[in-house]
Amino acid sequence: MKMKRAYLAIAITALVVTVLLISLRAYYVAIALIAGVLIIGHRELWSLLRSRKLPPIDERVRENTTKSIRNGFIFLVMALAFLMLPFSVWLTDTPSMVHVLDGLFLSAGVVYLLSYLFYDRVAPGLDAKGSAMLRIFLMVAGISFGTFIISVFLHNALSGLFDIEEPVFFVIAVFVSPLAFAVGIIGSMVMFIRGLFSKAL
Numbered sequence: 001m002k003m004k005r006a007y008l009a010i011a012i013t014a015l016v017v018t019v020l021l022i023s024l025r026a027y028y029v030a031i032a033l034i035a036g037v038l039i040i041g042h043r044e045l046w047s048l049l050r051s052r053k054l055p056p057i058d059e060r061v062r063e064n065t066t067k068s069i070r071n072g073f074i075f076l077v078m079a080l081a082f083l084m085l086p087f088s089v090w091l092t093d094t095p096s097m098v099h100v101l102d103g104l105f106l107s108a109g110v111v112y113l114l115s116y117l118f119y120d121r122v123a124p125g126l127d128a129k130g131s132a133m134l135r136i137f138l139m140v141a142g143i144s145f146g147t148f149i150i151s152v153f154l155h156n157a158l159s160g161l162f163d164i165e166e167p168v169f170f171v172i173a174v175f176v177s178p179l180a181f182a183v184g185i186i187g188s189m190v191m192f193i194r195g196l197f198s199k200a201l
Contacts, residue, residue, distance in 0.1 A: 035106055061120075068115035075111040079104055117196065125198030126191065134191040141184025148177035 014034070021030035038045065047053065126134065151173035158166040 137187035
């Protein structure tokens with residue numbers, strides 16, 4: 001009963017905020033908010049549509065949800081921190097704050113969903129070697145993305161300060177980081193799908 005009330009309160013709050021955002025013509029943020037709520041409540045929503053009752057919340061589900069929310073929050077903080085680098089030195093055209101917010105909300109929602117699927121289905125379906133490979137690929141993707149942002153920042157900063165065409169960070173940003181990121185993402189997807197569809201649950 002408490003879970004039904006909490007879910008109803010979240011849905012009503014999201015609806016009120018969505019109406020407010022639409023009245024302010026922040027359509028992208030409203031869409032991102034709706035998508036985020038649907039992603040976070042996908043399990044409960046599916047159960048309500050199918051059986052008209054909320055699914056049972058056991059210790060495993062609660063732990064998976066807590067970890068997934070933590071991952072989404074960490075991603076949001078890291079994304080904001082990385083965004084501060086290019087904006088602080090005007091390396092890119094200043095985008096609309098609405099587009100930045102809707103991108104962050106949607107990305108954090110996707111991170112939450114993938115995290116929940118990982119803890120609920122993928123982790124139990126992978127052996128120790130598969131889990132280690134998935135972590136390695138994710139680390140490669142994360143480090144290469146961070147390296148790309150920092151390299152762009154340093155290349156532009158050094159080129160602007162010393163009025164030279166700095167080659168090292170340019171090569172890292174244009175060739176090395178994207179290649180490493182592609183390897184990390186593709187490898188992560190392969191291991192994730194392998195664990196997701198594994199029968200060893």
